[in-house]
Amino acid sequence: MKISQKDVEHVARLARLTIAPEELSALTEQMDAVLGYVDKLNQLDTDGIEPMAHAVPMSNAFREDDIKPSIGIERALQNAPAAGDNCFTVPKVIE
């Protein structure tokens, strides 16, 4: 096994997902199958090969420091599940 149910539960917490207990073993198996498959990359020697983060090798895309109009409070909040006082409202955050 490449991944255990405990690992899957840990990853779910990191990703803010809940996995129903009855789905856990099937998901673990599916993830294990994919991780087992991608293991084939280890057949390749990649020492000294540069990793590729972009499809086209380019650098330096900039914008100038010029103000563009914002979209406005109403637009900003138009899809908010909960809002008040021009702010998005979320369950209490405890620090």
Add this chain to the structure above:
Amino acid sequence: MNSRYEVVIGLEVHVQLTTKTKIFCGCSKEFGQFPNSQTCPVCLGLPGALPVLSRQVVDDAIRAGLATNCQISPHSIFARKNYFYPDLPKGYQISQFELPICEHGWLDIETQESGKKRLGITRIHMEEDAGKLLHNDGGNSSVDLNRACTPLLEVVSEPDMRSSDEAIAYLKQLHQIVVYLGICDGNLDEGSFRCDANVSIRPWGQEELGTRAELKNLNSFRFIKQAIEYEVERQIDVIDAGEKVVQETRLFDPDAGVSRSMRGKEEAHDYRYFPDPDLLPLQVSDQWVEEVRQQLPEMPTAKRQRYQGEFGLPEYDAGVISAERPLTEYFEALVKIYDQPKICANWVMGDILGALKDKNLSIAQCPITPELLGGILQRIGDNTISGKIAKTVFEDVWKSGKTADQVIEEKGLKQVTDSGAIESIVDEIIAANPDQVAEYRGGKDKLMGFFVGQVMKASKGKANPGMANQLLKKKLAE
């Protein structure tokens, strides 16, 4: 200094830049606007929106790097730091992780306890700020994303500081540098210059670092000092009690003067950094670095040395004037008008700074421009007014904004240099004070001050004191 433990401090400073716009979008970042009024799809993290890097932010980062003796990386990249928090719209912060723009810098500081010392700067990287989370009285919190995506430089020091004094000296110097560079307004209250401190202790002689606590929410130099000192004592108590210091984040409460642990309320972080595929690698050429270097202002240390050398100012004066860039600009403009640096320094440090302090104004708000002050000093220099009258002129110029010449003319403050006019006053004074004249002639030389004073008083301060002195001496000797 503790006799048993050595204190080790490393600092992470977030410097908010003074750009007009946010780091990855064109929204204004003006402070104090309505919540969420300065937002767009990019800084709201709406589906499909993409970041584009502000060139100005890169310029500012290079500036900061050069001013702190860093190497500027020819190749650097942006990475995503993944975590969930309501003030972080995209669920990741765009930052730099591997390959930051500046590395391997240092600052020289001086403290009373340890003298001169060089402190290492590990790295400076660019990143976006999060929004603001406001805790409501009810069962919820509010999110304002005006600050989201505001450009920050994070300046990470080596754990080179050994006392709170060293930490403060480092912070003050860094603060002075970024404000001097004009890349940060330096406002600690508004969060433009924020500091986290990593504090640990270890027995003297031990090489290995102790377990550190990260102190957050430090928004004044005084609180930083308090928080570090509190933390050092706390860790000593923990170790003395036979317990172990745990690695944790602690929040300093300036009202209570204590810090409390955030442990238990934060889970173990796994930020899953990876290069941001939406942003291209950054290539900074030597030519770019040189262009920025050419535009760098003269930094405080260099200025201080020049003021001592070129202008012959005492070390103290040079230090006071070079502390703030606007003050140096004022001073240098003044010296251009009136080429007596020491006299200029005296007026700037005494009259100008004193008056500004009384009225709670900054040098930028000073009603007397260098040109106006230069005008006053020129009239002293050419004997049009006395030093004493000059104080009156200064006050009038401050209030009215008129030139020294206008004030002198309108109020008739021109010094009397006509020897006939002064002579008649001297004669009157000698006639009116026979007792003192007798005592003086009897050998009491000190009375000369009295006579000069009387002449000045009778002339309403306008008599040239030198001429009054001469005439008195001559007449009293007759």
Add this chain to the structure above:
Amino acid sequence: MTFQKLTIQEMRQKLISGQLTSVELTQGCLDRIKATDGQLNAFITVCEEEALAAAAEADQQLAAGNAALLTGIPVAVKDIFNTLDVRTTCASKILDNYVSPYDATTITKLRDQGAIIVGKLNMDEFAMGSSGENSAAGAVRNPWDTERVPGGSSSGSAAAVAAGQVVATLGTDTGGSVRQPASHCGVVGLKPTYGRVSRYGVVAFASSLDQVGPVAGNVEDCALMLGAVAGYDPADSTSVDCPVPDYLENLKAGVSGKKIGLPKEYFIDGLDPDIKKGIDAAIETYRQLGAEIVEVSLPHTDYSVACYYLIAMAEASSNLARYDGVRFGARQDSGDGLNGMYQQTRSAGFGDEVKRRIMLGTYALSSGYYDAYYLKAQKVRTLIRQDFQHVFEQVDMLLTPVAPTPAFKIGEMVNDPLQMYLSDIFTIPTNLAGTCAMSLPCGFSEDGLPVGLQLIGKPFAEAEMLQAAYAFEQATDWHKRAPEL
């Protein structure tokens, strides 16, 4: 009145000459959607009112003699494009009620060219899938056989064109999501070179692989649509600042003297006989058209699926973190605090395949596994791109199958995600390499299902690739067949 036999150019001529109005054309298009979409489920949102209003406006422009490239032509776009004041759901429950406050750059470009956007097309949720079954709006069906999948993830984009609902659409292609459904539906679909078309406003799946691509009934319309949306966009740092050629100008240049490579790794023994037959015939056609056919090798092909899924899932896990129920989206909150809200919203909002990919991507980036999975995949990606660089020193373009089999039955692969991933083997490598590729019809299976041919061009050589496609299309009539609905 139906217009589904007309090409864009024919519509354009009729509009300009006044034989037809945009309102008539748009109404005809809406009627066709109404008549057929019950069977296909190609649309998530139909913008009837907005479309007719825009058509009336277009008619005024046409009357005034102001015809841009697409003035008055009804088109539709995948529901992954942000469209101002219109629902943009990405076929996900989590965006069910999401109304975008802005237009994607490509949408702005379509509007600037006068196109009428009649609706938003169904797809696999967040573009994750190869069948059109992973949609909160229900599975899309293949117009040639409604028991079968249309391919994915731009399922509606291909099905709608095949069914004559609209003349052309936009989709997105991350690992074959334009080409594979185009192939399964018997239409033309093109994935441009990465950076050719702006991604701004296109909901991200895997940022370093995603590219917008057009789907149309023929090569010329596809070229026209590409020209309308291509070009540098300062709002997308990864878009490339190089001039956009007129793709229609030399479309008839032919393929005589061109060298076309057949990568041997794509012609494996297990290839479906229907596919093999179509491709072999296509190779012969190209030979007759004067192209030189040579065998070449892309040695790392076999690693591309593994490489692709690691990169795509890792990027997706981060791209999909913003769906947290704070600023938009369908929040679920039973009062278990902030983390409870996050977990409930995301667990209820995302479908199974999306969750699976977020999980795998999160794992691949997590502490201790980054080097073994993500970094390794990025290095293998370099090798795969080098393969393409090498073959493009030998040949002008490549010819391959699009998919290993024709469209499969709905439900056939739902429980075997890995098998589904493997069906993308022929389309994925070009996304990894960043180069351009397209799918065009080259035959039909025994069961009457379309078979597609893939051309892979050099980076930014879309014009050359389109010329080869056009030559093939002129020599065959596969594109003229239409499904009966």
